[in-house]
Amino acid sequence: MTEELEIFLEDCDDQLQMMEDALVDMQSNGASESTIGTIFRAVHTIKGSAGMFGFDDIVTFAHTGENLFDSIRQGDVGVCEEMISLFLLCKDHMEVLINLLTEDKELSAAQKEVGHNLIQRLEGYLPRAQIKEENIEDIPSTIVIEAAKWHISIRFHKDFFTTGMSINSVFKFFNKVGKVLKIQPIIYNIPSIEDINPLHPYIGFEVCLLADLSKSEVEDIFEFIQEDVDLYIFLCDDSDEYNTLVSIRKEPELKNELINAKFIDEDTLIEPELIIPTVEEKEEIVLNQKEEEIVLNQKEEEIVLNQKEEEEEEIVLNQKEEEEEIVLNQKEEEEEIVLNQKEEEEIVLNKKEESSEPKKKAVSSLRVDSSKIDILINYMSEISITNSRILTLIDDEGSEIGETVIHMKQLLEFVSDGIMDMRMVKVGDSFNKFRRIVSDTAKKIGKDVDFVISGEDTELDKTVVERISDPLLHMLRNSIDHGVELPEDRVACGKPAQGRVDLRAYQDSGTIVIEIEDNGKGLDRDRILAKAIENGSVKKNNNLSDSEIYKLIFSAGLSTAETVSAISGRGVGMDVVKRNIEDLRGSVEIESTIGQGSKITIRLPLTLAVIDGFLLQVGDTKYIIPLENIKECIELTTIEQESLNGNEFINVRGEVLPLLDIRLLLGENKSITERQNIVIVYFGKKIVGLLVDELLGEHQTVIKSLGIVFDQLSGISGASVLGSGEIALIFDVARLIELRNEG
Amino acid sequence: MELDLDTEMNLDDMDDDLLVIGDSQQYLFFILAGDIYAIDVNNISEMIEYQAITKVPLMLPYIKGVTNVRGKIITVLDLRERFGLGETKLNYKTSLVITNNIALIIDEVHEVTSVEESNLKESINFGVKIERRFVKNMASYNNTHIVILDCDEVLNIKEISQKRASK
Structure with missing residues (x-):
């Protein structure tokens, strides 16, 4: 698989999850x-990147x-419950399509059928108008007119020059295909000298071409650069089109420019606000209004920011005034203010685009193969x-x-x-x-479950998260x-009809605890035992x-469910x-x-790869106990040793602890030292004293x-490999x- | 000078041929309890001098423990004990042959050489001190018959990963 494809698949995973x-x-x-926005963006992103790879099935x-x-x-279309279920199915199908890529397989006939069905169902919800509209768009406008006067309004995107094109060559081309009758450079978008980026083409043109x-x-003249310019082309005779032009350009000065350059009479131009949109544009304007609403909502949040920016802009504005006076000689202050407002709007719009991105992206992150x-980590060790x-x-x-090496160690x-x-x-994402x-499972078997997740922010080693998920x-x-x-x-038992399942994660003394708790009927002790x-x-x-x-439910082949359902009851799995x-x-405990x-409690180490350990020796071999499990270490005198002989418990300050002789457990013969030690370890709520030979100190490993x-x-x-090379x-x-409790 | 260059090049070519051109395969011949045995070199990742071993308890007697080979943890198996020929007595010739992340303790490396396929024979029953199942086939070598070990059987994970029966 190529690296690009891997990135695509990973990205799709994320998008599908967001969806x-x-x-x-x-x-x-x-x-x-x-939520609608999130889903739309996810679908759109997948479609876009799938298109780049030519995965037509996904794109369609x-x-x-x-x-x-x-x-x-x-x-235009409202969302109903049915639609959401349909979308979930679509999401699943999308996942199938994407997974097929990973496996490099073709779509099976059944899968095709599923996809086709889903598309039809989706289309069922589409408003008729839109389907029609698409058809209209498809009809190319190929009315041939002899020696017509064309108005071409052109604005260059800011990275136009990076495409290797020059504005000059555009005009050369004009002259090749016809005659430029009138030309008006649009220069009011040029910022003041401090803000100018010499690599950006701020200029625009209104051209009349015969x-x-x-x-x-x-x-077609613009075929090669159509991605990099904003074009608006229409016949000069059509005065309505000038109104449209002014309205879509959203440049308040344009009207005057057009009049000054005698493209059109003042009378024929209506005030932009009063323009009645043509049918084609209706949609766009509806959209714009939407955007504005969003902008309005967000404006409140941005006010503080904007105030700052306003101050800055005022300065820019002053400078601009001076400069434009030189360039243009006549500019009305009123227009400047309008311009200023427009810029502000743009800023807000940009802000909107940024802030409407999913929150996750706000933190810049780097995707690294784990x-x-x-x-x-291996090299570090x-x-x-x-x-x-x-x-x-x-x-x-x-x-x-020596000191340098110790510093190096730190x-x-x-x-x-790090x-x-x-x-x-x-753990939140995975939870x-x-x-x-x-919710699917509960629905399938007719149960009503409130699923509550807490502790999503608890951090856990990625490998652990992945492996604990199933x-x-x-x-x-x-x-x-x-x-x-x-x-x-x-209800018959006097409980609320809706059951509750809790999934919790939290840190507890060097371990991560994950709990699954339900308020159901609990485990039937006698039935498990009988089984x-x-x-x-x-x-x-x-x-x-x-x-x-209770622990018996984790042994293989034990299921107390009377009927085997699709979900569980086969007695495999818990083991x-x-x-x-x-x-x-x-x-794991129950x-x-x-x-x-019932409540199932799972305890996991924070990380798999590195532990802070305590080094000790038993027999000929060195051992490490994870520090997080150690409660304390006790040195035993010879007398104590004797009194301990054969005893399976030890009294530590009045507390009786079970004792595990590691040497006996490991089949080591004689102690190598006179002195013996007891390391008291705990895991969860259980405590055991380990009888060992020698304590050697802390060791990160x-x-x-x-x-x-x-x-x-x-x-x-x-x-673990020790500094000496020993293991x-x-x-x-x-x-x-x-092992101690099993005896 | 030109001639020298040519021969060098030819030698290089020949080395490759030794491994590639079939009908002959390279084997490591080594000494174990006074006899010579052989292993297909394709099974071997490296050979090192014997080095300190960390004992791992509760395992079968011939699983001696683990050793650190450049940061990698390698299981060590005493081949003599595996074959029931007694524990290896360490000396300066004792070596570790690493195959599939398991190091085999052998008494001495003899040589690495190629054996033509025509010199390989079915295993024979007499004169072989180790269990028949460990024998892949026999090779004629310096007028004697040498056992070529079946590495899969020698390193049968199911068998060697068992725990020592508790006393």
Whole structure:
């Protein structure tokens, strides 16, 4: 895939997401100007970029959508519930079309059919007028007139010169095809000398050309530059057209210029305000009025800004006056003020364009392939390791070199913190994607669910966000399918008919907590237990605690749903969910009260790549415990050791903690030191004391995979290369605690 | 001078030919517990001197642990123990042969040379000290038969990733 195509696909993803967000918003809050605008822009952007790549399927499809949204934007068509569902389907179809590109596949017949249907349904909403109008536009105006007098009004876009064309060559061409009868340069757009950009053509022309050409042939003169100029061409005899010209140019001075240059008599020109728009223009004017309304709305916000600008402009205005006096010799002050006002309007208009852009774009951002950041992180860690190696080689921290290396170490930490920060994204975007799925799911099974998201601003490593997304979705579906009851059942239980599912994210002591809570019927402890005994995963006479029983839903092949629905109940999934979370060094817990609902709590590390760890030794091997999991370290005296012998618990200041002898767990034989230590670790609410040999101190470390050979090794989540080049293994505290509790 | 240049160029060409022109393939011959074994060089990413290894607990005895090769973490497997020929006794000739992110401990590198396909034979049952499944085929080499190892079987992930049976 080419880089451009990748960018296109990524952009499409964003646009589709924006579209969906806006549509879902519309569903719950009704259509607003901003949501309609967002959707229109998204469709338009996709259409535009798809056109650049020549993806005709997408262009055709998007075009219909764009037309309809244009009409909606102009108020010609209202939005109803049905339409929103239709748009959601269209959005899905658009996604299909775009995904096909990724897979480099052709559109299947069924997909074509879907697209065709959607287009027809979309067109059903289009006002008839617009369809007709398009047809009119298609008819080319090819009335041939001999030696006609053409009025050509031309304004050059500001980057005209960058196209390599010159104004001179335009006039040369005029002379080639006919005879220039009259010419009036339009110079009132030239700014004062301070503001002038020599690369911009501020000048414009009103030309009367006698030529043996039809209108389209005159237009052909400008074929190569038509993108870079504003043209208005009409027959000189048509005085109405002059009125139109004055009105579309929006240049108050133009009228006088035209009269002075004797293009037309004063009498034939009506005041611009009184011009009755021709049928063709009606639409444009409706649009303009709309724009003005928006401008008015925004003007209030801009007032403060504008006042400042007014002050500045006054200065500019004065300078302008002086200059224009030189150039033109006669300029009425009145007109200057009008000009000034017009400029102001333009500024406001520009502002409007800026501010109507989606808010996300306000922060300038750079799109970087996340694998590039991963590479950077990898190199950063290598540099840090090499740097610590230098320090060990110097063996004299007090020397000047030593100090420099230590300084270097600090700087490197800043850099790596900065790089790590780049990986952090807000969970909100990914959470909002669930809205639609939740509402679709609920609708499908006839449940009424209020889906509440909080903590969208919580930041999490991008990889974690990506990998947690599917498990979360699965659990949300479970909550809706198994948790929340049908409206009538809820009412029967004395609960409000509408159920509620909460999705929350927050930071808690070095971990990110994600909670899914519903106020449904809760987990049925006895049924889970019965099911587990039935399929043999639990013995009959067990002594399981409630939370242990709830955890059984994460084991494979256990589903208490009596019927298998399209959404859940197959008993696969929750085990995958648990594994996914554990792969991220996270944990998952369930609380539940019958009749009141359940809460699933997921704890995840802030980031996957780097941890602040505590280095220690057990047997011959060095280990790292993530600092965020450590509560405290206790040194054991020999006497204490003896009293501890064989004991599985330890008394720390009156608190009895379960103890895990790491040496025993790892099958190490003898302690290498006399002194032993206890590291008290916690994960979530669980605390365990780990009996280890030696404590070696803090260590910031990059987590690396141990390799597939060690996949089944539980309790160790990865490895890290130390400054000496040695490798230390990283403990997975959540798993260690589980191992201790399993005995 | 011209002649010299020509020969150099020819040598370059020949090197390529050795790898490309079929019927012959390069093998690493190495010594393990006093016998010579061979591995197809296409399986090997590099060979290094033996270096410090970090023990990883709870694994099968022949999984010695991990080692750091230029920042990369590589699993180390004692080939002698894998074949049931006893643990490798380290000396200055002990080397690591890295294949597929796993380093094999061998006693000594013998040589890298090419073997013509006509010199390859089906595995034979007698005189081979290791399990038959590890043998891909045999090569005639200096008038003896040398075992060419089946790397896929030697590094069978399912098998070597098992945990040590608890005592």
